[in-house]
Amino acid sequence: MKLLQNKVAELFENGTINLMIGFKEALTKQPVPCFIEKASEIEQLIYTKDCKNNLSVYLHKPEVKQAGKIGILANIATLRALVQLTSENQFWDIEKTVLTVNDKEEVIVFSDMEEVEAYVQANFPEFSEEDLKLLDYLESLSREDRWKYWTEQFSACIKCYACRAVCPMCYCPQCTVECNQPQWIKTSAQTTGNLEWHIMRAMHLAGRCINCGECGRICPVGIPVHLLTVKMNQDLFKEFGTKSGFALKGDYALNSFKPDDKEGFIK
Numbered sequence: 001m002k003l004l005q006n007k008v009a010e011l012f013e014n015g016t017i018n019l020m021i022g023f024k025e026a027l028t029k030q031p032v033p034c035f036i037e038k039a040s041e042i043e044q045l046i047y048t049k050d051c052k053n054n055l056s057v058y059l060h061k062p063e064v065k066q067a068g069k070i071g072i073l074a075n076i077a078t079l080r081a082l083v084q085l086t087s088e089n090q091f092w093d094i095e096k097t098v099l100t101v102n103d104k105e106e107v108i109v110f111s112d113m114e115e116v117e118a119y120v121q122a123n124f125p126e127f128s129e130e131d132l133k134l135l136d137y138l139e140s141l142s143r144e145d146r147w148k149y150w151t152e153q154f155s156a157c158i159k160c161y162a163c164r165a166v167c168p169m170c171y172c173p174q175c176t177v178e179c180n181q182p183q184w185i186k187t188s189a190q191t192t193g194n195l196e197w198h199i200m201r202a203m204h205l206a207g208r209c210i211n212c213g214e215c216g217r218i219c220p221v222g223i224p225v226h227l228l229t230v231k232m233n234q235d236l237f238k239e240f241g242t243k244s245g246f247a248l249k250g251d252y253a254l255n256s257f258k259p260d261d262k263e264g265f266i267k
């Protein structure tokens with residue numbers, strides 16, 4: 001841990017960063033995000049395999065952006081999110097320094113996003129076994145039973161929007177669910193409106209979700225909401241060979257079209 005803390009202290013001292021987003025210990029087993037603004041706070045900084053949060057979500061926050069020069073301690077999911085967000089031109093207004101700790105516990109300070117991209121491509125994670133198991137189970141159901149499964153799951157949704165808040169790919173300044181003129185989606189938690197919310201959310205994330213699983217992990221009522229986008233990512237890879245959070249100049253399936261596409265509606 002000392003290596004990491006020393007490296008971050010160096011970045012503060014030489015003026016590379018004036019805010020560090022990282023992890024600190026908590027009462028729970030899982031470390032929690034922390035925001036370090038001065039060298040005297042660096043001792044709380046840790047990194048372990050239990051550091052699961054995708055910290056890239058904080059780079060959208062105005063109060064974080066105003067720091068200007070931001071360091072971020074990234075696990076592989078965060079690195080993927082940074083690659084995807086860079087491909088979506090989301091970091092034009094901040095200077096960021098990206099760090100990670102590899103399997104040999106070496107601290108890596110990336111000099112640019114091309115280095116992050118190369119690291120991600122060399123360490124690209126598989127889908128989690130737990131997710132694949134549940135997806136296989138859902139695939140084995142009839143269409144009617146699958147529909148029943150998801151409508152039951154969504155009827156439990158309390159529309160707290162924690163799944164949206166935690167997602168680095170949900171960064172619109174105003175979400176469609178908060179528009180009331182016209183009101184596309186009912187604001188109260190009820191089965192029909194809940195279904196619309198989740199379908200809308202999944203479609204906006206198709207081919208952009210980087211499978212961090214944060215939305216499913218954070219849901220207070222235990223809906224495995226991340227499986228919708230994981231499933232779409234699987235299908236997009238199968239149909240188009242694309243992977244989200246993989247390349248800075250990614251040819252993402254829903255961002256591009258071919259003039260000679262066999263589907264006429266595209267013209």
Ligand code: SF4
Nearest residue numbers: 157158160161163219
């Ligand atoms: S976190 Fe769970 S309960 Fe909250 S809006 Fe998302 S799916 Fe619904």
Ligand code: SF4
Nearest residue numbers: 167209210212213215
């Ligand atoms: S897994 Fe969930 S939180 Fe993570 S990028 Fe995909 S939709 Fe967002």
